[in-house]
Amino acid sequence: MDQIAPPQSFEIEKDVLSVICNRPELIYQVEDLLDDDCFYNSDNRYLFSVVMKVHFSGVAVTQSSILPQIITSGRKDILDHYQQMKKYFTSERSLVNNAEALVELSTKRALLTKSLRILQMIELNETIEDIESEVTDATNIVMTRNKQTEAISMGEAVDGLYDLMHRDPVNGITGIPTGISSLDKITGGWEYDDKVIIAARPGMGKTIAATFHSFHSASIGYPTALISLEVRPAKLAGRMMSNASGFNSSDITKGRLADNQKRIITEIGDKSKSIPLYFYDNTRSRDINDICRTIRTWHRKYGIKIVYLDYIGLCRDRTIRNSSDKTAITESVQSKLTELGDHLGIPLIIFSQLNRGSEEKSDRRPTLSNLKSSGKLEEDATRVIFLYRQDYYDSNESEARGENFIPSNDMEYIFAKNREGELGPVLLKCNVAQNRIYDNNQTSHIHSAKQIEDYYKNTALNGIPMSLGFA
Numbered sequence: 001m002d003q004i005a006p007p008q009s010f011e012i013e014k015d016v017l018s019v020i021c022n023r024p025e026l027i028y029q030v031e032d033l034l035d036d037d038c039f040y041n042s043d044n045r046y047l048f049s050v051v052m053k054v055h056f057s058g059v060a061v062t063q064s065s066i067l068p069q070i071i072t073s074g075r076k077d078i079l080d081h082y083q084q085m086k087k088y089f090t091s092e093r094s095l096v097n098n099a100e101a102l103v104e105l106s107t108k109r110a111l112l113t114k115s116l117r118i119l120q121m122i123e124l125n126e127t128i129e130d131i132e133s134e135v136t137d138a139t140n141i142v143m144t145r146n147k148q149t150e151a152i153s154m155g156e157a158v159d160g161l162y163d164l165m166h167r168d169p170v171n172g173i174t175g176i177p178t179g180i181s182s183l184d185k186i187t188g189g190w191e192y193d194d195k196v197i198i199a200a201r202p203g204m205g206k207t208i209a210a211t212f213h214s215f216h217s218a219s220i221g222y223p224t225a226l227i228s229l230e231v232r233p234a235k236l237a238g239r240m241m242s243n244a245s246g247f248n249s250s251d252i253t254k255g256r257l258a259d260n261q262k263r264i265i266t267e268i269g270d271k272s273k274s275i276p277l278y279f280y281d282n283t284r285s286r287d288i289n290d291i292c293r294t295i296r297t298w299h300r301k302y303g304i305k306i307v308y309l310d311y312i313g314l315c316r317d318r319t320i321r322n323s324s325d326k327t328a329i330t331e332s333v334q335s336k337l338t339e340l341g342d343h344l345g346i347p348l349i350i351f352s353q354l355n356r357g358s359e360e361k362s363d364r365r366p367t368l369s370n371l372k373s374s375g376k377l378e379e380d381a382t383r384v385i386f387l388y389r390q391d392y393y394d395s396n397e398s399e400a401r402g403e404n405f406i407p408s409n410d411m412e413y414i415f416a417k418n419r420e421g422e423l424g425p426v427l428l429k430c431n432v433a434q435n436r437i438y439d440n441n442q443t444s445h446i447h448s449a450k451q452i453e454d455y456y457k458n459t460a461l462n463g464i465p466m467s468l469g470f471a
């Protein structure tokens with residue numbers, strides 16, 4: 001393997017360089033295609049980088065404009081090289097084809113380097129996760145190259161439209177059902193190209209929403225990833241069991257249930273073990289590069305169809321040098337997530353924590369301006385939804401006055417951006433102790449054993465024996 005010569009062609013490099021040195025007005029044909037790495041020969045690579053620097057500065061590429069660049073770098077020998085390229089003239093007709101050939105050769109060189117690295121890692125018995133990461137990088141090398149050279153034809157676009165048009169809506173929904181019919185009406189379910197930001201101040205119910213929606217999508221059969229950077233999987237499962245049983249989630253996790261109640265949770269728990277829901281181990285890493293790698297692996301391994309991330313502000317990014325620049329980190333994290341969602345073609349539901357800064361005004365409902373401090377969250381999102389519960393404030397104020405508080409359970413999903421649908425609030429109910437979110441017109445989402453049976457009838461939890469004596 002060590003003996004494999006790096007794929008390259010000095011002749012093609014020379015052909016391309018001679019055309020762009022003689023006919024700089026043609027550079028635009030290849031400027032998006034080529035980068036320095038496309039040239040294997042170091043003089044060619046250096047000359048190309050100088051030519052492009054001049055070109056991108058908006059100045060015409062001539063001997064006099066490249067001269068200052070060469071002199072400041074101390075590589076006067078490159079001037080001879082430039083003159084040789086000018087003398088060696090070849091037809092410009094093959095420029096694009098030749099440039100594509102150079103891209104292909106450089107891709108092969110990058111793959112060769114990666115392959116040697118992977119072989120070495122196997123030899124050194126490095127962890128499978130690290131090896132997998134290198135394999136993913138290798139796939140990305142090929143993907144990036146494809147992006148540069150392949151267009152999507154009108155034929156492909158129209159075929160894609162037919163696929164969308166012929167999807168069989170179930171109850172009018174083509175995406176992944178949210179679990180709440182009034183939300184499904186507005187969204188049509190979470191769509192394959194969705195990047196949804198669900199933002200809220202602390203205590204508004206982000207984790208309840210993440211748990212509720214992910215449990216729902218998994219229980220109706222969609223392989224689901226729940227990346228919670230705050231709550232451990234056993235506690236998340238406790239919230240899901242609370243949702244399914246109606247018992248207070250704290251009572252479940254703190255061992256405060258009676259024996260017959262524990263039996264019910266065990267029944268539901270055992271049944272739900274087969275649900276395709278995958279939790280991320282947040283003790284391993286909160287770095288977005290590891291998170292994206294994990295999601296890619298799960299997509300291959302488990303066929304993940306939707307990802308919930310709770311919440312973006314807790315992600316780190318080791319590629320950002322200044323770790324105190326929160327905006328730079330959020331922007332980088334978000335662009336990595338957007339790229340991942342586009343690449344996998346699955347919805348990403350990303351939770352975001354708003355700070356408490358602007359709660360002084362009389363209407364405490366957040367607006368898009370509250371997202372401004374979190375980088376470009378709004379720009380890339382297909383939808384921005386704010387969660388709001390007036391109970392949160394009322395209960396604190398009642399407590400301060402020493403009064404008893406009776407919750408309204410009102411919850412609003414406020415659509416502040418919705419690329420293909422209505423804006424405005426959707427009024428729902430949320431029972432925080434039971435981790436339940438339900439339509440406003442229901443007195444309770446689920447309040448009897450019979451309703452639980454009906455609710456889960458078409459899900460993997462179908463057949464849960466709910467006749468164990470609770471209402």
Ligand SMILES: Nc1ncnc2c1ncn2[C@@H]1O[C@H](COP(=O)(O)OP(=O)(O)OP(=O)(O)O)[C@@H](O)[C@H]1O
Nearest residue numbers: 201202203204205206207208209248249250432433
């Ligand atoms: N078992 C419970 N009993 C009573 N209230 C609860 C229970 N579990 C959660 N809550 C309350 O529900 C609200 C929403 O909880 P959730 O964990 O979803 O908050 P969050 O929006 O994720 O915020 P944070 O990041 O601060 O945890 C909080 O005010 C919390 O105190």
